[in-house]
């Protein structure tokens with residue numbers, strides 16, 4: 001399928017104990033022969049001297065040959081598992097670059113070939129990119145499940161359902177005048193389609209969970225000036241991210257840190273203390289604080305323990321995404337029914353992380369099942385749903401037009417998995433991979 005042979009350093013930053021240079025394409029066998037002598041048996045690691053005709057011994061390493069189509073890409077592939085020194089890797093990469101038909105791989109090149117050779121579907125390729133980008137346990141779990149074809153199976157089955165429904169409708173069309181087609185068939189088909197539409201609607205809602213897993217659960221700290229917001233942020237981040245002073249109105253801008261809380265990405269934002277002020281800069285800061293709170297998944301309202309009105313705080317003002325926490329609990333009384341924390345002694349910090357993690361878990365309940373993981377998926381799913389809605393509801397339209405809507409609905413699902421025209425998408429999807437993948 002491809003004329004050229006690609007190669008890249010597929011392992012991480014140099015120097016490293018071992019580095020892996022991966023090759024894929026029609027010239028792998030000849031290239032390998034010039035480097036290591038005769039071809040090793042497929043899928044068997046052999047220790048070989050790696051030689052360049054003009055520059056002598058480059059390294060001694062493990063060599064793996066994969067005979068296509070039994071490889072990651074479906075083409076002939078090879079791996080040179082060599083010492084991870086900069087000069088070692090550079091010498092071998094330079095040698096390969098000069099071989100006839102070889103070129104350095106671009107981002108996602110190997111996976112693009114795997115997709116085009118039918119080794120995986122598009123959602124599986126995206127999941128592979130997500131797996132490599134995964135920094136938290138939750139991100140890893142979601143990604144690994146989708147590399148095993150979970151989305152492909154689900155969307156494939158819905159696609160089949162749609163195409164069968166369309167076939168029934170068309171059969172009804174063809175035999176409409178004959179007696180042996182029971183009138184109830186189309187009735188049942190439309191009922192099925194209504195059920196599928198409902199399933200799609202709740203499936204699409206699951207994208208919110210994927211967004212939280214990918215972008216992070218957004219926690220915003222708010223409270224009066226000097227409430228201890230910046231100190232709490234620093235304590236949670238375990239470093240001095242935000243400036244802390246005893247002057248009220250110290251923080252003006254939003255200060256964000258990304259944390260791994262019990263395996264979930266959490267973004268905590270510190271904000272300007274909220275008060276009436278004539279200071280132009282502080283005023284803008286307060287506006288930003290309100291904006292951040294509106295966009296938050298969870299707002300933590302800090303009430304300092306040394307505040308005069310601490311006994312009058314009513315935690316019952318809490319709602320789904322707002323909790324009251326007593327800060328500076330080392331220097332005063334704790335507001336009734338609130339969690340108490342101290343940035344100075346560290347008291348309550350673990351409990352606060354538990355609260356954040358359980359709030360986040362509640363909004364992730366859906367993530368246990370298959371969910372759309374990309375905006376791209378969500379938009380194809382919404383298009384699919386619109387088509388089904390038209391087909392189901394427009395009983396004023398001729399049946400052939402309603403059947404055509406079902407076909408288009410199926411096509412939208414096919415675009416997620418790469419079954420339906422995808423040429424224009426490939427550049428976008430594979431460019432976000434790293435080199436060597």
Ligand SMILES: Nc1nc2c(c(=O)[nH]1)N(C=O)[C@@H](CNc1ccc(C(=O)N[C@@H](CCC(=O)O)C(=O)O)cc1)CN2
Pocket residue numbers: 020066069070071072079119
């Ligand atoms: N050394 C090394 N480790 C690696 C990879 C790699 O390319 N090289 N991978 C790269 O991502 C991942 C493993 N993924 C792989 C996927 C398929 C095949 C493969 O040879 N598939 C054949 C045979 C399947 C089989 O025997 O079950 C095939 O699909 O026909 C190899 C690696 C992670 N670890």
Ligand SMILES: Nc1nc2c(ncn2[C@@H]2O[C@H](COP(=O)(O)OP(=O)(O)OP(=O)(O)O)[C@@H](O)[C@H]2O)c(=O)[nH]1
Pocket residue numbers: 223224225226227228229230231232243244245246247248249250251252271272273274327328329330331341342343344345
């Ligand atoms: N004893 C004690 N002092 C604290 C604690 N947290 C913060 N402080 C002190 O309270 C003062 C204000 O702390 P900040 O963290 O700057 O408060 P802030 O809410 O960010 O204030 P603004 O940015 O002005 O809105 C500083 O002098 C801190 O050292 C705490 O847990 N215990």
Ligand SMILES: [Mg+2]
Pocket residue numbers: 229230231242243244250251270271272273
């Ligand atoms: Mg501050």
